[in-house]
Amino acid sequence: MTEPLLDVQGLVRAFGALRATDGVTLDVLAGETHAIIGPNGAGKTTLIAQLAGNLRPDAGRIRFAGEDITALGTAARSHKGLARSFQITSIYREFSVLDNVSLAVQAHAGHSFRFWRAAREDEALHVPARAILNEVGLGGRAEVLAANLAHGEQRQLEIAMVLATEPRLLLLDEPVAGMGVDESQRMVEFLATLKGRQTIVLVEHDMDAVFTLADRISVLVYGRIIATGTPEEIRANRDVRAAYLGEEVED
Amino acid sequence: MRGRLRLLLLIGGLGLIAAVPLIAAFFDQPFYIDLLRRVMIFAIAALSLNLILGYGGMVSFGHAAYLGIGGYAVAILAQHGIYDGFVQLAVAVGASALVALVIGAVSIRTSGIYFIMITLAFTQMLYYLGISLDQYGGDDGMRLAKLSDFAGLIDLNNGTAFYYLIFTIMVAFLYTVHRIVQSRFGMVIRAAKSNEPRSHAIGFSPYLYRLAAFVIAGAMCGVAGFLLVNHTAYLTPDYMHWTRSGEILFMVILGGIGTSIGPVLGAFVFLLLEDILAEWTEHWQIILGPFLILVVLFAKRGLAGLIPGGDRHD
Numbered sequence: 203m204t205e206p207l208l209d210v211q212g213l214v215r216a217f218g219a220l221r222a223t224d225g226v227t228l229d230v231l232a233g234e235t236h237a238i239i240g241p242n243g244a245g246k247t248t249l250i251a252q253l254a255g256n257l258r259p260d261a262g263r264i265r266f267a268g269e270d271i272t273a274l275g276t277a278a279r280s281h282k283g284l285a286r287s288f289q290i291t292s293i294y295r296e297f298s299v300l301d302n303v304s305l306a307v308q309a310h311a312g313h314s315f316r317f318w319r320a321a322r323e324d325e326a327l328h329v330p331a332r333a334i335l336n337e338v339g340l341g342g343r344a345e346v347l348a349a350n351l352a353h354g355e356q357r358q359l360e361i362a363m364v365l366a367t368e369p370r371l372l373l374l375d376e377p378v379a380g381m382g383v384d385e386s387q388r389m390v391e392f393l394a395t396l397k398g399r400q401t402i403v404l405v406e407h408d409m410d411a412v413f414t415l416a417d418r419i420s421v422l423v424y425g426r427i428i429a430t431g432t433p434e435e436i437r438a439n440r441d442v443r444a445a446y447l448g449e450e451v452e453d
Numbered sequence: 454m455r456g457r458l459r460l461l462l463l464i465g466g467l468g469l470i471a472a473v474p475l476i477a478a479f480f481d482q483p484f485y486i487d488l489l490r491r492v493m494i495f496a497i498a499a500l501s502l503n504l505i506l507g508y509g510g511m512v513s514f515g516h517a518a519y520l521g522i523g524g525y526a527v528a529i530l531a532q533h534g535i536y537d538g539f540v541q542l543a544v545a546v547g548a549s550a551l552v553a554l555v556i557g558a559v560s561i562r563t564s565g566i567y568f569i570m571i572t573l574a575f576t577q578m579l580y581y582l583g584i585s586l587d588q589y590g591g592d593d594g595m596r597l598a599k600l601s602d603f604a605g606l607i608d609l610n611n612g613t614a615f616y617y618l619i620f621t622i623m624v625a626f627l628y629t630v631h632r633i634v635q636s637r638f639g640m641v642i643r644a645a646k647s648n649e650p651r652s653h654a655i656g657f658s659p660y661l662y663r664l665a666a667f668v669i670a671g672a673m674c675g676v677a678g679f680l681l682v683n684h685t686a687y688l689t690p691d692y693m694h695w696t697r698s699g700e701i702l703f704m705v706i707l708g709g710i711g712t713s714i715g716p717v718l719g720a721f722v723f724l725l726l727e728d729i730l731a732e733w734t735e736h737w738q739i740i741l742g743p744f745l746i747l748v749v750l751f752a753k754r755g756l757a758g759l760i761p762g763g764d765r766h767d
Contacts, residue, residue: 288651296647306656
């Protein structure tokens, strides 16, 4: 069996007496879409923050592509190929859509101590950026100010920025949060096109999205992974139903 | 269309400034050459501050430090008999960059109010250092025995020649900042100002870029200090007084933070108003103060935002 792309062992992070991450062990295989679900307060946000490098674990280690990245910061992890989207859309609001994506390309195109030539006239940046915008369906909105995009479009833009860093692993923190039904459906359809080509860790509340997209699901409750398995296995798991789906356990 | 109108206004404005010595000579009012030299020197200082404040989000409340460093570089060298302008300018720029490197390396690790306080504290330290340098004028300051000597290339004693030197530097810096903020480098510091967590997440480490911008701005302001001491032919620690830092800050805010022409506009309006009002009444601050408050309250992008055609980078 090949080594998983992401290998998390015994991750612990406490806030005072609260162990928000309480010994999480998790592996993500190359090419799979691995969803992490759990009720509110289960510690999903804390976990993804540790995976992305925003938060240091108290114990445990994170290996990525065979390399220990536990001590690396966010920017360094991005260069290793780990890219994240945020639960609350995080884009450069006062820049154009194209500039947003060009910046993500630029961040991975060597150093930026280039002081004279206008970045906007730099084909090495905006040609790949435009290609990615077309891919996510924002090709026609390239010159619009990011702040003026509709909410769903802003989420698409964030995904475009994540893709522009040419990641080996996408950490998507609730990509359909706050979206309308149509928008949400379009986003799920788009994410489905990434399946197989990209390895994805998907933290999501929307169960339709999770069960449509996930190859495997891990269920996080009170900082612990109580089950990992295929959607069918998770659906059938009594512990999961008791802890997570609550009242439905009687059926 | 908008871009062209903006460019025409800019060229017209700069043309007008370039014509001032001719007009002043015609009306026999050399005072205005002197006044505008001072205004343009502060415009250069404001331009440099705008690079880090307007585009990098670094609210430096100690930018007058580099006016002082530039000034002291000239005056101290002159005291020891070194009048060579090229040497003095090189030392002024080098020393300013070095001091900016030290101040920046510490302060850029902080943000918000802490950044403001640390930059202020460093500049106050330099101010008191200046006061304590008795051999270089101490509290009272000292006369510059001789202006910087550019070996016949340009004579700073010639008021008009000096005027055009300052004008040229101002225009060159205006263009330089304009280029920098649109370059890859400029995009990094602007992006980090806009959304720092996002910058980290896509793989930028903004610290070194911010530090570099801080050093560039310090070096540019060092040039302003070099020019200012030659303009007044007198150096005092007051160059570095915190109110001076505040004035430069205000010129940027008045003219329009993060606009290309704003700092120049701010310096002109601030200093010319000060001059006109001071002639009127000794309580000129009572008029200038509310005016500044009104501009800040009602013109979001400063005076530059009121210009037809707009003035912004996006």
